[in-house]
Amino acid sequence: xxxxxxxxxxxxxxxxxxxxxxxxxxxxxxxxxxxxxxxxxxxxxxxxxxxxxxxxxxxxxxxxxxxxxxxxxxxxxxxxxxxxxxxxxxxxxxxxxxxxxxxxxxxxxxxxxxxxxxxxxxxxxxxxxxxxxxxxxxxxxxxxxxxxxxxxxxxxxxxxxxxxxxxxxxxxxxxxxxxxxxxxxxxxxxxxxxxxxxxxxxxxxxxxxxxxxxxxxxxxxxxxxxxxxxxxxxxxxxxxxxxxxxxxxxxxxxxxxxxxxxxxxxxxxxxxxxxxxxxxxxx
Numbered sequence: 154x155x156x157x158x159x160x161x162x163x164x165x166x167x168x169x170x171x172x173x174x175x176x177x178x179x180x181x182x183x184x185x186x187x188x189x190x191x192x193x194x195x196x197x198x199x200x201x202x203x204x205x206x207x208x209x210x211x212x213x214x215x216x217x218x219x220x221x222x223x224x225x226x227x228x229x230x231x232x233x234x235x236x237x238x239x240x241x242x243x244x245x246x247x248x249x250x251x252x253x254x255x256x257x258x259x260x261x262x263x264x265x266x267x268x269x270x271x272x273x274x275x276x277x278x279x280x281x282x283x284x285x286x287x288x289x290x291x292x293x294x295x296x297x298x299x300x301x302x303x304x305x306x307x308x309x310x311x312x313x314x315x316x317x318x319x320x321x322x323x324x325x326x327x328x329x330x331x332x333x334x335x336x337x338x339x340x341x342x343x344x345x346x347x348x349x350x351x352x353x354x355x356x357x358x359x360x361x362x363x364x365x366x367x368x369x370x371x372x373x374x375x376x377x378x379x380x381x382x383x384x385x386x387x388x389x390x391x392x393x394x395x396x397x398x399x400x401x402x403x404x405x406x407x408x409x410x411x412x413x414x415x416x417x418x419x420x421x422x423x424x425x426x427x428x429x430x431x432x433x434x435x436x
Contacts, residue, residue, distance in 0.1 A: 157398045159299055159313045160292040165256055165402065174198050174230055177256045181248035181293045181400035182328055184233025184241070185309040191296075192233035195253050200227055200261040218334040221250055228257035243332040244308065248401025250331060252291060255402050259286045271408075275415035282408035290403040294328070302327060302357050305369070312357050315394045320387035323360040326395050336370065349374050352392055361387075 168176045174196050183193035204227040207213060213220040222242050229237040232245065232253070242250075258266075268282040294311060302312040304327060316323040333354040340346040353373040359366045361383060368376045377383050383391075409416050 157292075157313075159295055159398050160400055161295050163291050163293060165252065165259065165286060165289065165291055167256055167260070170196055175256065175260050177253060179293060180232075180246075181252050181291065182246035182311055183249070184235065184245070186233065189309070191311075194234075195232040195249070195256075196230040197228045197253060197257050197260070198230055200224075200257055203227065216338060218331070218338050221254065221334075222331075224254050224257065225250060228261075229253060243330065243335075244304070245331050246311075246400065247329045247331065247334070248292070248399060251401045251404065255286060255289070255404075268408075271417065273410040273413060273415055273417065275410060276413040278410060278412040280411055282406070284406055284408075289406075292400045292403065294400050299328075300325060304330065304332070310357075313398050315391065315398070317387075317390055317394075320384075320390050321362045322383075322387060322391055323358075324391065325357040326398075327355045327357050328400060329355050348392065349377070352395055353377065355395065 166178060168178065170176045175198070177195040177197060179193040180195055183191040186192055204224060207223045207227070208220055213223055222239075225242055225245075226237050231237070232241065232249070235241050264286050266284040266286065268284060270279050270281050272279055299311045299313055302310050302325060304310040310327050310330075312325050312327045314323075314325050329351060333351055336354050337347045337351045340350060350371070354370050356369065356373060359368075359373070366373070366376065377388060
């Protein structure tokens, strides 16, 4: 449960559209239009078996961004009134990318997800966590609180402000987008490096100890990690603040072991959560 003033809590909302489509409204952030408005609707269709074939290709298996884009291209009719071209998907906020994929999963394969079996670390029993998509919490931006900024290409974007007198940090941070995953994908097998890079890609303005830091992206990461950079406790605070303010469906669920009641944290992955491969019913 988020306590961020920049976010509002809700659930996935779907309405039937024309010709078998469905309308996701509202999105978590939305798409910026030329007139300055933000369109928070997406039109989606059911996935077909082709998406599973495409996700099994090496290009998707080795690239999380490409896997997500495949799911979006296969399910999206339009988002914000635009076709799902590469540039549109790059500008799409990650919270909206996750929400659209979750909605496509629901209309294509049902509302109930039986997760892969897990072993309880308490009693060592095996069980299948069951998740209901309707019960998942969805965090959407509060339009009265977020700030209008620009992305690195000069396009309109949404951001939020974080500051700490204790750590002497003042920052405005852009909500992460598909374009940011391109930079992170290069180091995704190193979780710490990927997280650092994502944070640095999304920093719009940054003041530390009263000094404006001009570096962005990879240059900011290099400066942060240098001896003259940010102490670990201050960077940890900033990272947690940014993560706590991210919109999108809450894909992290606590599940309780049916045998001993121990609650375990699950992070739902796209491949086994959204489009698992059928294994047959025989055991």
